Amino acid sequence: MVGYVLRRLLYMVITLWVIASLTFFLMHMIPGDPFTTSKILDPVILQNIKAKYGLDQPLPVQYLDYLSNLIHGDLGVSYKYQGRTVNEIIATTFGPSFTIGFEAIAFAVVVGLALGIVAAVQRDTVTDRVAMVIAVLGISVPNFVIAALLQYFIGFRWQWLPISGWGGIAYTVLPALALAASPMAQIARMMRASMIEVTGQEYIKTARAKGLSMPAVVWRHMIRNAILPVVTILGPMIAAVVTGVMVVEQIFNVPGMGQYFVTSVEDDDYTMIMGVTLFFAALLVFLLFLVDVAYSWIDPRIRVGRREA
């Protein structure tokens, strides 16, 4: 177990280094720089500005500086928002994104599992059909379409919840729902398949044969065993939610990191782009690491080195 965790930890560090380098070199491949594109500056002033941000140094020096700053947790200063560091901006914008993302994942897990379990227990009934139609729709309708529809009907037409903006829990519901739809559907489908597979196992027959009632069998034997494979898709699911945050925040005008990222892309604010990318990536890589470790803790077979699913 310790060896496994250490190996995953090493991978995590390498992944982060690859992402950091990739971001750095890709950003420097973009033609032009943030100070020559907008307006023509006096060469002396331009030189001074470049010196201020270290852009007059040779590329390898910039790269090493950048890595050393990263190790110290310093993501640099924004080119666009004078005097504000990327760290500050992330600190102020992370809250809303986290709230929405967390609500979405919680909703997706709870409702997804419930739908999957009910569909499997009531297999081939109307309930099952309805649950699976919901699941297939959730996977097929892009999250920005769901977001727009929620905004139009619930926010605008029926006025049950605020259309957009931020402040109080009522504002978080629609963005979280829009984000949750697709992961919820995936969990429901996976859980149903997994439950049905478990149903055919011998130990379920044994449990029934020894006189356990059906609800008890479902609760004590089926769900516990069926839930394992579902843990594996938590990783990709979290990734989808993290990227989904970007669009959904734009649609609902939430002052979160995703919206900042899209704006910084439009503004050619390199340090912001690199900083937010790295933060997103680091967050995601860390969450994936947690999922992996959690999975190997729940299911000891993984630790022994069964690599393929």
Next chain:
Amino acid sequence: MILRHDLPPEAFEWVGPDVAAREAIATPPLSYWADAWRRFRRNRVALGALVILALMVLGVLFAPYLRPFTFDHIDLSAHNQPPSAQHWFGTDRLGRDLFVRVWVGGRISLEIGLIAAVLSLAIGVIYGGIAAFFGGMVDNIMMRIVEILYGIPFMIVVILLMLVLGSGVMPIVVAFALTGWMGMARVVRGQILQLRNQEFVLAAETLGASPAALIFRHLIPNTMSQIIINLTLLIPDAIFTEAFLSFVGLGVQPPVASWGSLVSEGRLQLMQYPWQLLFPAILISITILAFNLLGDGLRDALDPRLRQ
């Protein structure tokens, strides 16, 4: 229960073996693909999905010519009109006909979906094939690389690549191809590792087949079903990625339209003119839905062991 003494030995007669009947094949011989098609045909949902996709392809090819407008024809006197006999899906804020734009936009979306998926499939098949075929150290290093790349948030890399490559159709295709191949590489590797030690491969190798011939003549054709299933699931991914990028403003640029950019434009006037968002949203959802259902159906048909 049959009573034994009711049947004396004389009641039995030796009819002799009927050699012809024994050798006759009860059902007509079916190749693997014919058998898969037989299973697929019985799945009404999957068949329906296939028909919808065929209609969708016909639609993007021919539907724009049903109306006397071009996708970029601006008519400011007729802007933001609701659906009517003149403009079947209404018009946008510049008076462009939405019926034509939606179908022309679908052309771009489907094009990107197909090309990007096939490209990333090719990369994945070659990469996974090489890793599994050579095995050992090569496999180990190649799969560690995939494992590291797999941890990188896909959409963020696509966005960074779009910034470098510029916006447009080709950059989306390249960005998706460069990031979408890893799942396929894993699947192909797993399949080939299983096939690698089977007798027919050994036979081919003994007869002097080159590594390339082994990979492309013997191993990959036998992983075809897995590759096809993955392709049908990769296409909606690519369509979704295009829509996402166009929605964020990094995708196709006006006046060119795609489903993603049409949804994005429609959203700006959602409260006043909801149909501007509705039509492209419905088409993109139906397409992704059909691909997903088709993928499910193909999995059941091509790999009956996985059927649940």
